[in-house]
Amino acid sequence: MMGRQLLSGVYNTLKNDNGSEKGFRSGFIAIMGRPNVGKSTLLNSVLGQKIAITSNKPQTTRNRILGICNLPDAQLLFLDTPGVHKAKGLLNRYMVDQALSTCGDVDVALLLVEANDQPGGGDDYVLEQVARSKVPVVLIINKIDLVPRPNLLPLIETYSRKFPFAEILPVSALTGEGTDKLAATLVKYLPEGPRYYAEDMITDMPERFIAAEMIREQILKHTQQEIPHGVAVEVEVFEEKPEKNLVVIEACIYVSREGHKKIVLGRGGEKIKTIGKAARFDIERMLGTRVFLDLLVKVEKNWTEERRQLKRFGYE
Numbered sequence: 001m002m003g004r005q006l007l008s009g010v011y012n013t014l015k016n017d018n019g020s021e022k023g024f025r026s027g028f029i030a031i032m033g034r035p036n037v038g039k040s041t042l043l044n045s046v047l048g049q050k051i052a053i054t055s056n057k058p059q060t061t062r063n064r065i066l067g068i069c070n071l072p073d074a075q076l077l078f079l080d081t082p083g084v085h086k087a088k089g090l091l092n093r094y095m096v097d098q099a100l101s102t103c104g105d106v107d108v109a110l111l112l113v114e115a116n117d118q119p120g121g122g123d124d125y126v127l128e129q130v131a132r133s134k135v136p137v138v139l140i141i142n143k144i145d146l147v148p149r150p151n152l153l154p155l156i157e158t159y160s161r162k163f164p165f166a167e168i169l170p171v172s173a174l175t176g177e178g179t180d181k182l183a184a185t186l187v188k189y190l191p192e193g194p195r196y197y198a199e200d201m202i203t204d205m206p207e208r209f210i211a212a213e214m215i216r217e218q219i220l221k222h223t224q225q226e227i228p229h230g231v232a233v234e235v236e237v238f239e240e241k242p243e244k245n246l247v248v249i250e251a252c253i254y255v256s257r258e259g260h261k262k263i264v265l266g267r268g269g270e271k272i273k274t275i276g277k278a279a280r281f282d283i284e285r286m287l288g289t290r291v292f293l294d295l296l297v298k299v300e301k302n303w304t305e306e307r308r309q310l311k312r313f314g315y316e
């Protein structure tokens with residue numbers, strides 16, 4: 001994974017600027033859980049900026065996503081992961097692998113569960129996997145905005161009987177309740193270490209990756225059932241024109257079946273227009289410039305089951 005080895009390289013290049021000040025702490029924090037429990041929403045909430053896409057459909061996140069949180073005396077490197085589930089296809093196996101390989105090389109793991117759901121087999125399975133890594137596990141009970149307060153105590157008791165969690169923190173990633181102090185709470189689990197990334201960096205993901213994700217997010221929002229799960233977005237052109245305060249983006253939406261193309265386009269191209277408009281708005285906000293966004297839809301039959309295609313779309 002992108003852990004120590006890669007970072008020791010980064011560290012060496014930064015050492016002179018930011019060499020480990022005494023008392024400065026830094027390290028990795030994995031965000032783990034079943035699909036749809038709110039991992040990416042939590043990452044965005046902690047960072048105060050949207051870098052990971054979210055949706056009300058499971059299996060939204062497909063890659064590990066780094067979010068960098070800077071405090072005066074610490075740098076927290078959060079790793080958002082795909083939801084752990086029983087993976088059938090090749091793409092899904094890749095996603096679960098990404099998640100499970102993350103918790104082996106972190107300093108602390110967050111296990112996210114939902115307050116509006118009783119602990120189930122899916123949560124137990126993730127806990128088993130996370131527990132194997134032998135790092136402190138902090139249980140985050142998310143979505144507390146959806147349940148009456150008196151329900152929380154019994155839920156906390158149920159979970160605390162399951163595993164010796166380092167902490168149990170009820171939060172709402174959506175409203176921000178409890179997430180504002182999360183970073184400060186986690187600092188004590190990190191070792192002393194340097195500032196690995198420059199202070200103005202929030203992620204190491206390229207802007208074109210986030211732009212592609214923002215397009216995929218709108219597809220998740222505007223299509224149903226298996227369609228969004230068979231979609232990949234490839235940014236083909238990303239051209240900055242600073243003199244015009246403009247970025248020109250041409251992207252291609254790949255669907256896995258012929259019949260899906262029509263649905264993504266919509267009647268008279270209505271749906272793709274809606275998707276493009278919403279995605280452009282989000283990308284403009286991220287880049288702080290005007291964006292010209294051109295979207296194409298193509299069919300790449302069964303790409304989610306072909307290793308070569310997965311690699312091409314960045315799932316390797």
Ligand SMILES: Nc1nc2c(ncn2[C@@H]2O[C@H](COP(=O)(O)OP(=O)(O)OP(=O)(O)O)[C@@H](O)[C@H]2O)c(=O)[nH]1
Nearest residue numbers: 035036037038039040041055059060061083173174
């Ligand atoms: N009411 C409520 N909804 C939330 C909260 N946190 C997340 N959600 C919603 O839960 C859904 C899933 O959120 P995501 O952040 O995409 O979940 P995830 O765990 O990253 O999902 P995958 O990437 O599929 O594993 C979205 O509709 C969010 O808006 C919360 O605290 N309260």
Ligand SMILES: [Mg+2]
Nearest residue numbers: 039040060061
């Ligand atoms: Mg996610």
